[in-house]
Amino acid sequence: MSIRLTHPASIEILGELQCWELLDSAHIGRLAVVSPEGVDIIPVDFMVRHGAVFFRSAPGSKLADLTEHPIVAFEADGRQWGKRWSVVLHGRADRLWDDGEIVASGVLGLVTSSPTDKWNYIRITPTSMSGRRF
Numbered sequence: 826m827s828i829r830l831t832h833p834a835s836i837e838i839l840g841e842l843q844c845w846e847l848l849d850s851a852h853i854g855r856l857a858v859v860s861p862e863g864v865d866i867i868p869v870d871f872m873v874r875h876g877a878v879f880f881r882s883a884p885g886s887k888l889a890d891l892t893e894h895p896i897v898a899f900e901a902d903g904r905q906w907g908k909r910w911s912v913v914l915h916g917r918a919d920r921l922w923d924d925g926e927i928v929a930s931g932v933l934g935l936v937t938s939s940p941t942d943k944w945n946y947i948r949i950t951p952t953s954m955s956g957r958r959f
Contacts, residue, residue: 836958839955839956839957847903848878857900858890859896860886870938874930880947895919916950918949921946
C-alpha cells in the first residue's frame with residue numbers, strides 16, 4: 826500500500842454556512858452509532874432544515890441503538906467544481922414524537938432508497954461541525 830501525501834495548502838477548511846450548503850446538496854450520508862458490538866456506520870437518506878439533519882428509520886437495531894446512545898457522528902461527502910468535499914458533524918439524535926414538529930421539519934417528504942416502511946423520524950442536532958474541500 827502506498828500513501829500519497831497532500832500539500833496542506835490544497836485542503837480548504839470550510840465554514841459552517843458552506844458546510845450546511847454542501848449537506849443540503851447531498852442526499853445520502855453515513856450515521857455512526859454506538860451498538861452492542863462497538864461503533865456501527867449506517868448509510869441514510871437525509872435532509873437538512875433549521876440547522877439540523879433529519880432522516881427516517883424503520884423499527885430495528887438502529888433505532889434501539891439511538892435510543893440507548895443518542896450521541897452520534899454523521900458524515901456526507903461529494904464532488905463540486907472538480908474537488909471533493911466532506912462534512913462531519915457530531916451531535917445528538919432524537920426521535921421526533923410531536924406530529925406538528927414532524928410536519929414542520931419536512932421529513933415526511935423525504936424519499937428513501939430502501940423499500941422498507943420508515944415511520945420513525947429522527948433529528949440530529951449538531952454540537953460541532955467541520956468540513957473540508959480538497
